[in-house]
Amino acid sequence: MxxxxxxxxxxxxxxxxxxxxxxxxxxxxxxxxxxxxxxxxxxxxxxxxxxxxxxxxxxxxxxxxxxxxxxxxxxxxxxxxxxxxxxxxxxxxxxxxxxxxxxxxxxxxxxxxxxxxxxxxxxxxxxLGHTIKVGDLTLDRSSHRVHRQKREVRLGPTEFKLLEFLMRSPGKVYSRSELRASLWGDDATVDERVIDVHIGRLRKGIGFGKADKVIRTVRGAGYALSDY
The missing domain is CATH 3.40.50.2300 (Response regulator)
Incomplete structure (x- = not known):
């Protein structure tokens, strides 16, 4: 991105x-x-x-x-x-x-x-760098790969973009509308609730199929990547 x-x-x-x-x-x-x-x-x-x-x-x-x-x-x-x-x-x-x-x-x-x-x-x-690191997560823009604790994380293209966006400001809470804009710009045809679906897939991916607290849900506000 x-x-x-x-x-x-x-x-x-x-x-x-x-x-x-x-x-x-x-x-x-x-x-x-x-x-x-x-x-x-x-x-x-x-x-x-x-x-x-x-x-x-x-x-x-x-x-x-x-x-x-x-x-x-x-x-x-x-x-x-x-x-x-x-x-x-x-x-x-x-x-x-x-x-x-x-x-x-x-x-x-x-x-x-x-x-x-x-x-x-x-x-x-x-x-400007190719690599972003937050805690035990490493995202490489050039190779389009994500690793956690040296294990490769398998993500779809939308989940990759979503994770990159969150990793650029760890700890910051983003609303669903902000996350939607980061992925699809001004496309009003995309329902904000679709963000919940992609967040779920992202959590599953970086948690290797298990429940994970790296991405926090802030009730009434949105989502944030843990700043560790």
Missing amino acids: GARILVVEDDEPLRLILEHSLRIEGFTVEGLTRGDDVQVRLEKSIPDVLVLDWTLAGVSGIDLCRRLRTLPETITLPIVLLTDIADEDERIAGLAAGADDCLVKPFSTTEFVVRVKNLLRRMNPAV
């Missing part, structure tokens, strides 16, 4: 190019065109990096940046701001608003991807 990037850009050709350049690097990418759609999207799940165009319909990128820095759930969200104005004052204003990086158009897709990777490396290096 890789790091999750949300690209908000009203220039559709540019947005599609940026999305493609990120996908070929193994990132999971979503795109939006309006600023006033961003907070609604973030209520479902928080990406690993948010790319914002400075001028957006509804709410501008810089205003969004300021607003997101006041909210506990997005105060540390890595943000890349894109601007059309090659002016030092503009760049400083973007950084002062809370952006972690600011790129001036036009820029090469190579530079864009490098900037995103560098930001992830500073803020959340775990999402």
Whole structure:
């Protein structure tokens, strides 16, 4: 699944190019065109990096940046701001608003991807590595394998993605809607109750068919991977 990037850009050709350049690097990418759609999207799940165009319909990128820095759930969200104005004052204003990086158009897709990777490396290096370890669980993205106490865990593709998502933030409680969004995005045809089915399969897989407490059920809230 890789790091999750949300690209908000009203220039559709540019947005599609940026999305493609990120996908070929193994990132999971979503795109939006309006600023006033961003907070609604973030209520479902928080990406690993948010790319914002400075001028957006509804709410501008810089205003969004300021607003997101006041909210506990997005105060540390890595943000890349894109601007059309090659002016030092503009760049400083973007950084002062809370952006972690600011790129001036036009820029090469190579530079864009490098900037995103560098930001992830500073803020959340775990999402760039091939291997995630939590307790006695080891997940390898490159080989698509999971091991527990040196025994290989057999998981289906959906359970693998679900486990990867949970392992990236051990101890954090995710609602069913957040877990659904991590797996299927905005597909409203997927019932949230299907998450219970996949959680059951995941528990069975990592418990080698036995009852296991690695994944906790938090009544009225959702699920969390034990932080050991």
